[in-house]
Amino acid sequence: MARKRVAILISGRGSNMLALINAAEAKDYPAEIALVLSNEPQAEGLQRATAAGIATAVVDHRPFGKDREAFERALDAELEAHGIELVCLAGFMRLLTPWFVRRWQGRLINIHPSLLPAFKGTDTHARALAAGVRIHGASVHFVTEDVDSGAIIAQAAVPVCADDTADTLAARVLVAEHRLYPLALRLVAENRVRIVDGRCTIIGSACADAVLVAPDIGATKENPRP
Numbered sequence: 001m002a003r004k005r006v007a008i009l010i011s012g013r014g015s016n017m018l019a020l021i022n023a024a025e026a027k028d029y030p031a032e033i034a035l036v037l038s039n040e041p042q043a044e045g046l047q048r049a050t051a052a053g054i055a056t057a058v059v060d061h062r063p064f065g066k067d068r069e070a071f072e073r074a075l076d077a078e079l080e081a082h083g084i085e086l087v088c089l090a091g092f093m094r095l096l097t098p099w100f101v102r103r104w105q106g107r108l109i110n111i112h113p114s115l116l117p118a119f120k121g122t123d124t125h126a127r128a129l130a131a132g133v134r135i136h137g138a139s140v141h142f143v144t145e146d147v148d149s150g151a152i153i154a155q156a157a158v159p160v161c162a163d164d165t166a167d168t169l170a171a172r173v174l175v176a177e178h179r180l181y182p183l184a185l186r187l188v189a190e191n192r193v194r195i196v197d198g199r200c201t202i203i204g205s206a207c208a209d210a211v212l213v214a215p216d217i218g219a220t221k222e223n224p225r226p
């Protein structure tokens with residue numbers, strides 16, 4: 001099947017962008033990264049995309065002032081000009097209006113640094129620590145008008161460790177994100193994700209039967225290692 005033409009929308013350093021670019025270099029990957037689009041002219045990710053040989057574009061939101069739709073029409077024009085079929089948000093920091101979300105409905109995904117629906121919004125790692133959760137992670141979801149609330153495609157979990165700070169926890173989650181996002185994009189690009197009643201069904205996925213226990217205190221008599 002033809003590879004899906006994907007755009008990645010960024011605002012910053014673009015580490016998830018790079019994970020997607022690297023995954024898409026495999027010749028059996030079902031998507032090609034046809035464009036990296038940033039609203040920040042200075043985004044670090046732009047240089048990294050160029051270095052990887054990917055086309056880039058900038059649509060600065062500032063000249064559009066409060067007219068969010070005009071900004072999004074300019075984004076949309078770039079996406080159309082590059083024949084884009086799927087859009088991945090990767091650290092893209094502008095909220096999107098219902099107009100844009102509807103236009104790309106079912107073809108627009110985002111990675112969020114928590115196990116949704118826990119910790120929607122910002123500062124997820126600090127809030128996970130403050131809540132005392134033992135397991136944290138990341139989610140890839142379809143983008144809907146309601147922020148961080150679209151159907152969940154895939155998730156990855158990591159332990160919270162005893163002396164974690166928000167930064168050490170973020171770094172552990174980020175490693176998981178870089179594995180998760182390419183997997184989730186693969187599923188969407190292969191048309192294996194169906195949304196039924198606002199939830200995703202994945203065609204042809206096995207259940208791993210894995211257990212992540214945190215804290216890990218080693219094997220015990222009640223709980224021997226396999």
Ligand code: DQB
Binds near residue numbers: 097
């Ligand atoms: C996000 C980036 C920023 C925020 C949320 C998600 C945020 O709350 N920023 C503060 C306000 C910034 C501004 O003035 O725009 N990244 N749009 C819709 N739904 C989503 C997710 C992201 C970005 C835009 C969504 C989104 O789930 N409608 C991801």
Ligand code: GRF
Binds near residue numbers: 174
């Ligand atoms: C990631 O933590 C991602 O989950 C969140 O923003 C961060 C972007 O980092 N949406 P990067 O630009 O991909 O390095």
